[in-house]
Amino acid sequence: MELVSLAPLVPDSGVVERLAEIFSSDPDFLLASEGVSTFSPADVAAYIAREHDQGGRVHLLVDGLRIVGVATTLAPHPREPYPWVGLLLVDTAWRGHGFGKRASGLLEVMFMGQYPALRLGVLHTTPRAREFWLSLGYVAVDERSTAEGRAATVFEIVLPPLPK
Numbered sequence: 001m002e003l004v005s006l007a008p009l010v011p012d013s014g015v016v017e018r019l020a021e022i023f024s025s026d027p028d029f030l031l032a033s034e035g036v037s038t039f040s041p042a043d044v045a046a047y048i049a050r051e052h053d054q055g056g057r058v059h060l061l062v063d064g065l066r067i068v069g070v071a072t073t074l075a076p077h078p079r080e081p082y083p084w085v086g087l088l089l090v091d092t093a094w095r096g097h098g099f100g101k102r103a104s105g106l107l108e109v110m111f112m113g114q115y116p117a118l119r120l121g122v123l124h125t126t127p128r129a130r131e132f133w134l135s136l137g138y139v140a141v142d143e144r145s146t147a148e149g150r151a152a153t154v155f156e157i158v159l160p161p162l163p164k
C-alpha cells in the first residue's frame, strides 16, 4: 500500500473507464444496489450525473497513482443534519488489503469538526456490507426504506472533535 487518498473525481474518459471496471468487478453488489450486473462507461457517466444532481460528491480511492475504489458522499443529507456515505466500493482485485478501512477513516476525517456523526444506509440485500461497517465501529440507529422501497439499516459513527 502506498499513499492512500480520497481524490475529487476528474471525469475524464480514462477515469470513467477505470470506474466502469471497478463497478463491474463486483456484479453481485452492483445487482443488489443498482439492479444491473455490469456498468459501461456510459453507465458510470449517468451514475456520476445522478449523484451530482442530488448534491452528492464522487471521490476516487487512490493508492499512489492507482485508482482502487470509489466513494460517494452527501453532506449534509437533505432531510437530516448529518453527512452520508452513499457508496464505498473497492475493486475486488484489491479487497482485503485494508483499503476499505483506510477509506472509511478518510471519510471520517473529511467531516470531523463539522458534523457530530457520519451516517450511511446498508441494504438488507448486502449483509457483508453490514458486517464490514460493524467491524469498523458503526452502530445501527434506524431502519428505513429507500426511495425505491428497499429495506435498509441506517448505520452511524460518532465523529470526534478536531484535535487541537
Ligand SMILES: CC(C)(COP(=O)(O)OP(=O)(O)OC[C@H]1O[C@@H](n2cnc3c(N)ncnc32)[C@H](O)[C@@H]1OP(=O)(O)O)[C@@H](O)C(=O)NCCC(=O)NCCS
Binding pocket: 026, 029, 086, 087, 088, 089, 090, 091, 094, 095, 096, 097, 098, 099, 100, 101, 102, 122, 126, 128, 129, 131, 132, 135
Ligand atoms: C466492504 C468493502 C468496501 C471492504 O473493502 P476491503 O478493502 O476489502 O476492506 P479492508 O481490507 O479494509 O477490511 C477492513 C476490515 O473489515 C473486514 N471486512 C472487510 N470486508 C468484509 C466483509 N465483507 N465482511 C466482514 N468483514 C469485512 C476485514 O476483515 C477488516 O478487518 P480487520 O482490519 O480486523 O482485518 C469491499 O468489500 C467492497 O467494496 N464491497 C462491496 C461494496 C460494499 O458492500 N460497500 C459497503 C457498503 S456501501
